[in-house]
Amino acid sequence: MTKPPMRDALVAAAFQLFLERGYEQTTVDEIVALAGVGRRSFFRYFPSKEDVVFPDHERCLADMTAYLAESPEDTEPVERVCAAARMVLLMYAENPAFSVQRYRLTKKVPGLRASELSVVWRYERALAAFLRGRFAGRTDGMLRADVIAAAVVAAHNNALRSWLRSDGQGDATTAVDHALDYVKAAFGTPPPGPGGNEPRQETEDVVVLVSRRGAPMWRVVQEIESALTNQPEN
Amino acid sequence: MTKPPMRDALVAAAFQLFLERGYEQTTVDEIVALAGVGRRSFFRYFPSKEDVVFPDHERCLADMTAYLAESPEDTEPVERVCAAARMVLLMYAENPAFSVQRYRLTKKVPGLRASELSVVWRYERALAAFLRGRFAGRTDGMLRADVIAAAVVAAHNNALRSWLRSDGQGDATTAVDHALDYVKAAFGTPPPGPGGNEPRQETEDVVVLVSRRGAPMWRVVQEIESALTNQPEN
């Protein structure tokens, strides 16, 4: 929990060298030489050279997992994972300069992109695991959980990247809220309005109808019929 | 285009050793010794030890990209990317035994999981690039492209993994079709029937209606009215 200054010194030295001469052109020996520590200590703080680029993702992932774990039973699951994704974006937004630097590195270096994918994959699996628990018993629950988790992560990344491309200028939260609203709309989170008090345990089979706003009514009816008849038996 | 037997020999030797003693416990020297070739030749065919686990993904990705590139202008974009995903699944299904072996490897070895993520990420970006081209000009077009691509890939992977977990028994296509139908429904691909020729550029706002199956019709109507009136302005 405490912050060893050695770790921060290694991160600072690594980023300085990565930025001025490139990631692959920088050896671990040069990093530890600049930081003034022994080579062996580097690998005690970071399991690999790539991990120094994502110094606090373990903590961030743990925070997000804890946030999901402490969800009240009656929270709307999709709302909750969107809130979790929003939380992750806020962690990025805490250090805009650092996040932008890292973005530029990961954009250029294929190896770092692979590392980032592993990191993001763990976030996505955490979201999916939460949704799987909430969707257990529903038809296609696991499928829905995986797809919604992927969509939330994609929306989050879309907003995050556009914010990073603008060098961290502007408000990151409005973009991510807009993106997440799109996902919520697509996957049918009903707005918390009238009719929210039906027995929720019996809402196993659902029909999701997506219609264009302003579409002619005959199209709406057609969609209803199609959705009702195409539902699988189970 | 031709198939050098040396490549296949390396893949066979590698998988034999990976399966009998584990991926990380197998060195490249052992692979080339079993295959009876020089160590240097291994890296001429595979840029890294991990790539021998995905021997034909470059070709598969190229096929999928070509399939998307040759899409007629009037094809429904979401339908097209779903068809592309279905095509990838068929390539997996061509060699069930090999796909199952690889699945077990990637499930156990974290390094291989990271490689697989990189591979899948390239598929997803190809799908997203296609959708971005088709959605250019639409509001939130890039966001929609990214989210739909991620959802399609997630649905595909969900079906693929459940098929792989069953050791390649059964029909892989029905599961993937069902999963992709869910995505299509969520993102509002209208079935190719009457009314498919309205101006598509105006389908920005959507209304999502969720109803219990078997609910009385008056509740359905009530939900429709509620959803229509509760939609935010933008």
Place this chain on the structure above:
DNA sequence: GTGCGCAGCGCACTGAGTGCCATCGGCCCC
């Protein structure tokens, strides 16, 4: 003081990946 534990350090080692050059076999041209 003495023993203990811990954080860092040095060193040697494995193994992936690369650059360079030698070799060998086919193949064209003369």
Place this chain on the structure above:
DNA sequence: GGGGCCGATGGCACTCAGTGCGCTGCGCAC
């Protein structure tokens, strides 16, 4: 047939990431 070209392969040496092990120095309890 001979000579030269070329692509595929093999061998070798090298860099560098990552690991195991033992040593040292320092704080701390007893």
